[in-house]
Amino acid sequence: MTEPNRRTLVKEGASAERTVRELRNQILQGRLLPGEQIRQEEIAEQLQISRVPVREALSILANEGLLTHRPHQGYFVTKRSPEELAQIGLMLALLEEELARTVVWPTDAFIAELRSLNEDMARLVDTTEWADMVALNHEFHLRIFGLSPLRLVLDEVQRLWMLADAFIAIDYATREHRRATIAQHERILKALTARSRARFLKSIRDHRDSTDVGARAGMVRRFT
Incomplete structure (x- = not known):
């Protein structure tokens, strides 16, 4: 199996950072609402990137508490009472x-x-x-x-x-x-x-x- 080269890794890292910023802003501005599901394919298409940096961004936002990961279902905007x-x-x-x-x-x-x-x-x-x-x-x-x-x-x-x-x-x-x-x-x-x-x-x-x-x-x- 061919390993990704350094340029690919750097590019994906930058794409993940941009995705984190975009999704965070959409959540903070109310464009993504509590309980709403984040669809990886739609985000990848919207930002014109692969799903790899999208998955990384979703994991980062879940660690921050802005998203909630449900096994076998995906990521959702965290909803708090x-x-x-x-x-x-x-x-x-x-x-x-x-x-x-x-x-x-x-x-x-x-x-x-x-x-x-x-x-x-x-x-x-x-x-x-x-x-x-x-x-x-x-x-x-x-x-x-x-x-x-x-x-x-x-x-x-x-x-x-x-x-x-x-x-x-x-x-x-x-x-x-x-x-x-x-x-x-x-x-x-x-x-x-x-x-x-x-x-x-x-x-x-x-x-x-x-x-x-x-x-x-x-x-x-x-x-x-």
Whole structure:
């Protein structure tokens, strides 16, 4: 049996990455709905690629929690009950509070990198590519929480964020929320720059509360 050459492997790897991004965006933007089956042949035809990178992409998204694999049936967009989402939100609130309380103040260079991430998000606010803001927001927060020495807690928060990304994206569908997110991130950055624990904790809590309000309002509408 002939083994694939390096060029083929590189090409398929790039195709899988593109497929992951496309499917993730379709899920976050609501073009693929909870419970909907992902048909490999349709995705391969749509993106003009073979089924090999499609299968790899589906496996990656299943590991992230966006898809659910059912043996002998295929892959489906994960459907979560309001109760499950409420539990995810509760765990995140509790664990993120501990991470925020224990962060070590970052360097000016680190804060500049965070500000650059927020600027990348700001450039997407008024575009059709707004779904990319979800991943940037994910990175923004996890880099901040990564300043805490509580590594096991951080690992669990990262896992929960992957489960919650589609849930978080509900709010991003509105331009007003996208703009508000940028402003709230700026307040977090100012608190970090000032190295004020009280201001930092308040900015994190206010940001979380604003997200929870929107998510709770849209939870039943989208996920049931």
